[in-house]
Amino acid sequence: MESIEHLINYLADPKILIVLAAFLLFVSLRYPQKFYTNITGIGVFAAMGLFLVLSIFNPEFQKVVTKPDNVPIVGMLFLVPFFTWFSLREAVRNDKRKAEGQQLIEQDETADKVLSWPDLVYTELICMVVLTVVLIGWSLLLKAPI
Amino acid sequence: MEVLHAIGIAASILLPVVILILVISITAVKRGEASMGHGASHATATAHAAPAATAKAAAGGKLIPRRSMISWMTVAWAAFSASMLAAATATGRFMFPNVLFEPPPTFKAGNPDELQQGIVDERFKQRFGVWLVKDNDVVTGVLGIYALSTVCTHLGCTPNWLDGEQKFKCPCHGSGYYKNGINFEGPTPRPLERYAISLADDGQILVDKSKKFQYEKGEWASPQSFLKV
Amino acid sequence: MSPDAIGQYIQETQIYRSVFRVGVPDSDRKRMLVMLGSVFLHLHPVKVRKSGIRMRYTWCMGGITFFLFLVLTFTGLLLMFYYRPTLEYAYVDIIDLRQQVPLGIMREIHRWGAHAMVIAVWLHMYRVFMTGSYKPPREFNWNVGVILLVLTLLLSFTGYLLPWDQLAMWAITVGSNMARATPFLGNEGPGSALLALGDIRLVTNASDARFGLLGGRFVGESALLRFYVLHCVGLPLIAGFLMAIHFWRIRRDGGISGPL
Numbered sequence: 001m002e003s004i005e006h007l008i009n010y011l012a013d014p015k016i017l018i019v020l021a022a023f024l025l026f027v028s029l030r031y032p033q034k035f036y037t038n039i040t041g042i043g044v045f046a047a048m049g050l051f052l053v054l055s056i057f058n059p060e061f062q063k064v065v066t067k068p069d070n071v072p073i074v075g076m077l078f079l080v081p082f083f084t085w086f087s088l089r090e091a092v093r094n095d096k097r098k099a100e101g102q103q104l105i106e107q108d109e110t111a112d113k114v115l116s117w118p119d120l121v122y123t124e125l126i127c128m129v130v131l132t133v134v135l136i137g138w139s140l141l142l143k144a145p146i
Numbered sequence: 147m148e149v150l151h152a153i154g155i156a157a158s159i160l161l162p163v164v165i166l167i168l169v170i171s172i173t174a175v176k177r178g179e180a181s182m183g184h185g186a187s188h189a190t191a192t193a194h195a196a197p198a199a200t201a202k203a204a205a206g207g208k209l210i211p212r213r214s215m216i217s218w219m220t221v222a223w224a225a226f227s228a229s230m231l232a233a234a235t236a237t238g239r240f241m242f243p244n245v246l247f248e249p250p251p252t253f254k255a256g257n258p259d260e261l262q263q264g265i266v267d268e269r270f271k272q273r274f275g276v277w278l279v280k281d282n283d284v285v286t287g288v289l290g291i292y293a294l295s296t297v298c299t300h301l302g303c304t305p306n307w308l309d310g311e312q313k314f315k316c317p318c319h320g321s322g323y324y325k326n327g328i329n330f331e332g333p334t335p336r337p338l339e340r341y342a343i344s345l346a347d348d349g350q351i352l353v354d355k356s357k358k359f360q361y362e363k364g365e366w367a368s369p370q371s372f373l374k375v
Numbered sequence: 376m377s378p379d380a381i382g383q384y385i386q387e388t389q390i391y392r393s394v395f396r397v398g399v400p401d402s403d404r405k406r407m408l409v410m411l412g413s414v415f416l417h418l419h420p421v422k423v424r425k426s427g428i429r430m431r432y433t434w435c436m437g438g439i440t441f442f443l444f445l446v447l448t449f450t451g452l453l454l455m456f457y458y459r460p461t462l463e464y465a466y467v468d469i470i471d472l473r474q475q476v477p478l479g480i481m482r483e484i485h486r487w488g489a490h491a492m493v494i495a496v497w498l499h500m501y502r503v504f505m506t507g508s509y510k511p512p513r514e515f516n517w518n519v520g521v522i523l524l525v526l527t528l529l530l531s532f533t534g535y536l537l538p539w540d541q542l543a544m545w546a547i548t549v550g551s552n553m554a555r556a557t558p559f560l561g562n563e564g565p566g567s568a569l570l571a572l573g574d575i576r577l578v579t580n581a582s583d584a585r586f587g588l589l590g591g592r593f594v595g596e597s598a599l600l601r602f603y604v605l606h607c608v609g610l611p612l613i614a615g616f617l618m619a620i621h622f623w624r625i626r627r628d629g630g631i632s633g634p635l
Contacts, residue, residue, distance in 0.1 A: 072487075072490040072491070072494060075494065076494060079494065079498065080498075080501075083434065083498060083502070083505075086431075086434075087501075087505040087506070091505075105426075106426045107634065109424060109425035109426040110425070110426060110632075110633070112424070112425045113422040113423060113424055113425070114422065114423060114424075114425055114428065115403065115406050115407065115410075115421065115422055116406075116410050116416075116419045116420065116421060116422065116423055117400050117406040117407075117410055118400075118406070119428050120419060120423050120427070120428050123428055123435075124438060127435055127438065127442075128442055131442060131443070131491075135446070135484055135487060135488055135491065136480070136484065138483075138487045139483035139484045139487055140480055140483075142483070142487070143473070143483065144482055144483050144487070145542065146466075146469060146470065146473075146538055146540055
């Protein structure tokens with residue numbers, strides 16, 4: 001465990017982490033078909049989740065990550081890579097369709113129009129309810145700093 | 147006085163707007179007259195009845211405006227822009243208060259004899275944000291009193307005087323200064339600032355926070371920044 | 376009386392018909408009319424493209440941002456009943472909002488909602504970029520969106536000062552000190568000495584951009600009041616105005632996720 005922690009601390013040095021991350025990003029954009037698939041997505045986010053779960057036992061890590069004002073930052077650390085992967089996965093799918101001479105996913109969907117009521121409005125309502133529950137749960141669990 | 151002030155501002159905004167409205171309405175009325183057919187009823191007497199201001203095209207009535215010495219539209223637009231600019235300036239000036247509810251910049255800080263040499267006086271730190279030190283001047287070597295600002299020159303926090311270690315230490319990012327205010331550790335790029343210091347008429351020390359002196363600009367050589375004893 | 380019968384009865388009363396002109400949208404015609412007839416719903420078009428309701432495409436982020444804005448406006452309004460923006464009361468009122476005001480989580484909802492809104496607005500910007508929805512003729516709307524982003528961040532900045540604790544005061548001190556360095560208009564910025572009438576400097580510690588922002592020479596009572604007014608009234612009004620333009624432009628430029 002000690003040696004793993006040492007390795008992670010070494011890699012977390014901004015000089016190394018930023019360069020490594022930038023390099024990985026460029027490589028992934030060069031070969032997007034390999035990197036932005038369902039398997040890699042599940043793999044990467046499962047790995048991140050595992051890292052979080054295992055590291056939470058380190059008291060210093062726990063203190064930093066669970067500090068109320070830091071929780072949104074931790075959230076962003078998941079959300080931004082997730083949405084990058086999410087959007088580029090669609091991009092890869094569209095690229096494949098274009099190469100095969102088919103229409104893009106959105107062009108296919110554009111032809112159909114659906115009624116706002118109920119399709120859009122119901123989706124929005126569910127989204128709002130979920131968001132409200134999340135916000136209230138968040139507010140009950142974490143106290144704002146003062 | 148204030149009333150005159152207000153009237154002046156109001157007039158300078160209203161006047162151009164009034165001119166604008168008048169000009170546009172007069173221009174519009176004139177154009178309207180020309181196209182309405184006041185000329186049509188005198189159709190036969192075309193030579194002098196057809197208004198010199200317009201020349202009608204065939205059965206369509208397209209007007210060609212007459213060129214006049216002054217382009218009234220330009221005047222109107224200029225007046226409008228000027229009034230808008232005046233309004234914006236007035237709003238901007240509104241945001242700068244004339245009266246501040248802050249402690250006055252100058253204050254009396256007791257008699258020079260109350261200070262011991264080599265000791266940092268913290269009596270005025272809380273209320274006025276000033277440290278008084280009686281010591282040899284770092285620039286001239288002469289004994290006297292100087293007033294150091296309690297604002298850290300890094301990002302503006304308030305340092306603490308650590309008597310045991312004989313240094314000022316800022317709790318925010320660790321900037322450190324010697325007793326004379328010169329920085330020696332931490333992220334701060336320059337020494338603490340001095341305020342103007344002099345002797346009041348009744349013999350007390352007078353500190354003027356509205357004048358500051360920065361060491362790195364050579365301003366500590368100014369006699370206003372140091373009170374010789 | 377069965378629930379159905381009660382429902383039928385209510386739907387036939389004059390009050391109901393006056394409020395809900397269309398009634399329950401159980402036919403396609405009614406579903407279209409209800410979208411046109413309601414002032415809130417008519418933000419949406421009657422029909423949308425399929426990709427417009429796909430989370431895969433829109434991520435829902437624009438809608439989430441707007442919803443959070445409404446949540447923050449409402450919770451902010453409620454907080455205003457118990458908060459006084461003066462040096463004497465600001466801090467204790469914030470403490471009281473947690474300790475003695477009913478449902479002691481109103482401040483938390485407001486603060487975490489603000490964090491969530493900032494995250495949502497960045498993700499929304501990210502989505503618009505990834506789907507190329509900024510390309511002509513949508514450049515103007517992208518710019519309006521960027522201004523809205525800046526306004527969101529400014530709302531966070533002004534709101535941060537209001538608890539009047541150490542965190543707030545120093546954060547705003549550091550942040551507003553940046554205004555000192557503005558070229559020409561900042562006391563310690565380049566070119567400020569040029570704006571002088573002979574010997575008298577026009578741009579001083581008590582008359583530069585930072586002074587106008589804070590209403591004083593340091594972060595004090597005037598700054599608290601100004602930031603309170605900006606946070607509760609000024610910035611939300613401007614943001615609301617720009618949001619109206621933003622939403623209208625989306626409809627006008629072909630609807631959400633419309634093709635170019």
